[in-house]
């Protein structure tokens with residue numbers, strides 16, 4: 128019997144490739160540049176499985192090129208790059224990588240909270256600039272996070288992990304979520320639920336941990352910024368288009384909010400030129416899950432999902448939404 132053919136559309140760690148090789152014949156694009164569509168389509172023509180990255184758009188065009196595909200395994204927890212309905216219509220299983228990147232992403236969110244509230248990006252730029260500087264009582268003062276309120280938008284695994292970390296920093300944590308989490312979990316995390324409007328109006332730091340869907344497109348827009356305090360900080364490690372980036376630039380320019388820390392962008396990898404000119408925003412290049420351990424674990428989970436589906440078993444982490 129011929130072995131299944133697995134196409135990997137971008138570079139992934141060897142840990143994942145090795146598992147995939149046990150499950151079938153692997154063809155992998157081996158470049159950091161995105162795979163050209165023509166190359167991808169040629170490879171997909173007789174593929175049984177595809178391992179994709181968040182930079183791939185898995186839509187009808189992708190699926191048309193892959194008539195025998197049975198599983199698309201996205202090496203990311205977010206799957207807004209995948210038309211899940213189109214896959215479902217064609218009987219293609221979709222999987223993602225929840226759990227394994229929770230800690231790394233939560234760590235990065237906290238790093239951005241600290242960077243934005245304590246003006247660490249600005250400080251680093253000052254030292255690197257070679258400009259003379261000297262310790263001063265009023266030099267580059269930020270704001271403490273101890274005793275201040277963190278508002279989490281989204282209370283899935285990553286939101287919960289951020290809540291635990293923030294409590295350790297002495298923050299009071301409130302959250303908003305599509306559905307309220309159960310009371311026992313609220314108690315164990317020490318968090319309380321608030322309607323979004325109230326969370327925005329009362330939080331010193333607002334951190335986004337919701338998936339990107341049609342409902343969360345521009346969830347944080349000019350009206351949301353108007354609701355926030357003028358010394359509040361926004362952190363986004365979720366997906367860029369949850370925030371109206373043009374409205375964010377205006378809010379940061381006008382002092383409607385004090386600062387922001389961003390790991391994701393509306394039109395990634397492009398960054399709104401207005402953001403680049405501002406000192407009160409920290410800009411990272413989508414590093415949420417970027418640790419060696421986490422990327423290995425993500426690739427391994429994606430590979431195990433592929434292996435399960437190709438062997439006729441249930442995938443470990445199917446996308447059901």
Ligand code: DGY
Pocket residue numbers: 181202203204205206228365415416417
């Ligand atoms: C994800 O997994 O969705 C992150 O954005 C990238 O690791």
